[in-house]
Amino acid sequence: MFTLLGYLFYAAVFVGVGATLEDIQSASNTQGLVFMLPMVSFLFIPPVTSNPDGFIAKVGTFFPPSSPLITMIRIGMEAAAAWEAAVAAVIMLVSTWLVVKAASRLFRTGMLMYGKNATWKEMWRWIRYPG
Secondary structure (H helix, E strand, C coil): CHHHHHHHHHHHHHHHHHHCCCCHHHHHHHHHHHHHCCCHHHHHHHHHHHCCCCHHHHHHHHCCCCHHHHHHHHHHCCCCCHHHHHHHHHHHHHHHHHHHHHHHHHHHHHCCCCCCCCCHHHHHHHHHCCC
16 A cells, blocks of 8 residues: 555656656756655665664654655564554555645646746646636
8 A cells, every 4th residue: 555655646746747847858957856755765764774663763654755665664674553554554645645636736737838847836826726
């Protein structure tokens, strides 16, 4: 479940960002920031393996970009309580739903634009637009 939700979470982020870009040149400039998001999980691995019940491990469990990897590591080490895994799953489910919703709104409007990149202000307006 965490693997599937993590995949959907990151796929929605990539689609949302990709839909707001004009061409491959601007995509190559932005891809570094977007591809670093999944790598956030790897920053948590050393502290989690040395202290799987510590504060950093618990933050990584409940932080959506790192939750799929860190929760699975803690479950494998038998350090995550059942309630922690359940709460992490709910947080991941809700955050994935929110990111997919935002990405669909960005995609809907972003694909209709031609010849310009979207600004942060425009993207925020697209996400808030009802419909």
